[in-house]
Amino acid sequence: MTVSVERVVLATDGSASAATAAAHALFLARVLDASLHAVSATGTPQSSATETTETETAGASASAAFEAEEAVGAVTRRALLAGVRLTSEVVGGPAATAVERVVGDGDLLVLGRHGRSGPGRFLVGSVAERVLDAPPVPTLVVPWASPRPTYRRVALLAADGAPSASAETLARRIAAATRGVLEPLAVVDERDAETASREARRTLETEARARVNAVAAAAARDAVESGGTVRTGIPATELLAHVKRTGADAVVIGVGGDDEARLAGYRAAGTVAGRVVRHAEVPTLVVPPSAGDGEASGPRGRR
16 A cells, blocks of 8 residues: 655745755655645734834835745755755745645645744744644654654554554655655553553553554565554653654654544643654654545554
């Protein structure tokens, strides 16, 4: 099974974090044989009806447009040097709106973490959090201090359900393209284990091991080397530790699915994806269910 990534969409604001994200977007476009689309937003200039003149407003708009053009121009130059097919556009209005308007089926969105503040900027804390709350397409969030991209060791949260199936598929696709190693992790949530009987806990552990084994079997069919780890604990904490233990240079997480009530509860306390995006030192790829073709590699159970 494969996932078709036809286009990598890079949201750029010209900041240092956006430049780091651009390196990852260019790398993925090249190894996945996809085109790259760079987009920058002009934002909405702040104004005061009593203090801001039309001339000042026009000047601010022109300045924002110039900065946006410079941002996509910098990516264009890098794409030409890398031999990556590229298109670009500057979109008026707030950055989150720009992202939602330009992405579609077959896209992989790339955002930098900790961009500069402002109405046209892309950064975790505003734009990325709005997008990641219900990602329309697979979305990669790249920390500003991320090292040179290789994606030779890809960590994966092996959960259950359609979100995990889509995430597994895309993680295998990337690992296959880079000849990398897949490092799946299945977590027995300690909040479930603490209240479970001994027999029920063994069942949870058996199901977790089955998920990891299923990921490894699917990886083998794609000629991808795979490890496999089962841990008991808090999923986000265990996943962050797993990334460090394995030396992974990217982590993939599936989000969404049918159990919206449970997902809403997780959001209130901080979702696994949200915590990992904020704290991981490597790029985090958040994958919605629709990114794959729906085939799951493992058994279904409680996430």
